[in-house]
Amino acid sequence: MLFVIGSISYAQVHDPVKWSTSVKKISDKEAELVAVATIQKDWHLYSQEIPKGGPIPTLFTFEGDSRYLKKGNTTEPEGHVVDDPIFEMKIKYFDTKAIFTQKIRLKSAEKFTVKGTVEYMVCTGENCLPPKEVELVFNVN
Template sequence: MKKILALIFLITSIGYSQILEPVKWSTSVKKISNLEYDVIINATIKPDYHLYALKVPEGGPLPTVFIFEDNDDYELVGNMTEPKGHTAFDPIFELNIKYFETAAVFKQRIKLKTKKALKITGEIEFMTCNDASCVTGYDDFEIAIK
């Protein structure tokens, strides 16, 4: 029954996602070597909201997901990394869930397969919640490497 109530809570709060923007995203890049770079994606989170981690337990909220568009000019090296964050019991989902407050920095190492300038593009899917509602979100990113 509690999972049904949580689902109803999420569905009713989805309508607010067009109005509320509890997370602002920004990007940067750091050169590691001649061919390797760290793509850095920053989340600035409004007070009283939290952003969920890359991995959450089954039956929990939607995780934060970064989707890099396929491009023959680079490859991903390893997995996206995230900060330590907080893990706490969430009464809505009745699970211990990792989340971030105020800010979070995500990093993905890439290796270039070319020396020409390129743009790395992708999408971010995420969920944020406060004590009253949850908001699902979506954003695009584009990062130039010269």
């Protein structure tokens, strides 16, 4: 029984990715939602575009709101394409830091909050943690 409790506790505490958010105003009608993943040494975060049979891709979801309109898809940095030993395929991932951006068209001049989630999976060269979902909040001024 103690072993099970210890394993669950470790899984809850150990999170090799920390997320931060900001909003970059481009013009009176456009802004960019910025989500930064800071990744611990020896871990990597997978891309949004992963071949079938691979790990869970990073996925951003934004709550709908009448004050903004999403423009295009969430963009990501270049990253590294490697032969992944766990999934035995070429996979794009990020280490150390990854900056994801989502452009929005502003339909209101008032301040508001955009809520969203990011689902992601992280691995080392030897093991992976289960997929995780984190809530994100972007304060649009």
